[in-house]
Amino acid sequence: MATVTCKYCKKKFDRDKEPYIQIPWGEKAFRYAHAACYLDEVNHGREKQQYTVWDPAIATTCFWCHQAIYPNQADVELVPQLTDRYMHKNCGLAHPADEKEELMVFLIKLFGLKEDYILPKYMIQIQEYIKKYGFSYSGIKKTLIYWYEIKKQPVNEEFRLSIVPRIYNEARRYYEALWNAQQANQVKNIKDFIPQDIEVNIKAPQRQLQKRKLFTFLDEEEINGDK
Numbered sequence: 490m491a492t493v494t495c496k497y498c499k500k501k502f503d504r505d506k507e508p509y510i511q512i513p514w515g516e517k518a519f520r521y522a523h524a525a526c527y528l529d530e531v532n533h534g535r536e537k538q539q540y541t542v543w544d545p546a547i548a549t550t551c552f553w554c555h556q557a558i559y560p561n562q563a564d565v566e567l568v569p570q571l572t573d574r575y576m577h578k579n580c581g582l583a584h585p586a587d588e589k590e591e592l593m594v595f596l597i598k599l600f601g602l603k604e605d606y607i608l609p610k611y612m613i614q615i616q617e618y619i620k621k622y623g624f625s626y627s628g629i630k631k632t633l634i635y636w637y638e639i640k641k642q643p644v645n646e647e648f649r650l651s652i653v654p655r656i657y658n659e660a661r662r663y664y665e666a667l668w669n670a671q672q673a674n675q676v677k678n679i680k681d682f683i684p685q686d687i688e689v690n691i692k693a694p695q696r697q698l699q700k701r702k703l704f705t706f707l708d709e710e711e712i713n714g715d716k
């Protein structure tokens with residue numbers, strides 16, 4: 490369901506059920522109208538014929554820019570990892586732009602969400618965790634991967650996101666142990682190739698840099714530390 494208000498008759502309608510037009514409004518927003526109301530305006534010479542009429546039976550919207558699209562358009566493709574969300578190819582080059590967007594796509598895949606309007610409910614919950622516990626988007630994603638994919642716990646209606654605060658630290662310890670094991674192997678290899686005196690000079694900063702790069706689960710600690 491996607492309820493919008495018609496620009497002309499001012500009535501609310503579901504653009505998933507009735508033919509509509511989409512009018513760009515500012516940078517990222519759109520206004521909507523019944524196709525019939527718009528065509529009536531055009532026929533009376535009060536509007537130019539410039540907008541596409543979208544048939545909700547076959548149209549969808551770009552996952553990233555929310556512009557109406559048809560899945561069979563040449564410049565449209567599936568969102569990677571999702572089987573029922575489409576995007577402009579160009580939008581796919583620019584997204585996901587950050588860890589928040591990565592988490593959004595991951596949640597749709599993990600929970601099998603059918604409708605995008607369900608997503609904000611989860612994102613509000615995530616904002617609360619970030620505010621209350623200092624979690625990060627990537628930390629939450631890794632915690633969900635740990636619980637549902639590594640520990641193979643069933644995804645059920647009751648838990649979903651609410652498992653995150655309960656196992657965040659457990660997941661962190663898992664990734665830390667994993668990272669430490671990888672790091673131990675790397676140091677052994679580096680010693681074979683780098684002369685002793687150079688190693689002494691670069692050791693401390695090098696380690697820090699590698700740590701930040703390889704182990705993003707610690708992001709929130711670094712962010713807190715910078716404040």
Ligand SMILES: [Zn+2]
Nearest residue numbers: 495498523526
């Ligand atoms: Zn209307």
Ligand SMILES: [Zn+2]
Nearest residue numbers: 551554577580
């Ligand atoms: Zn787009």
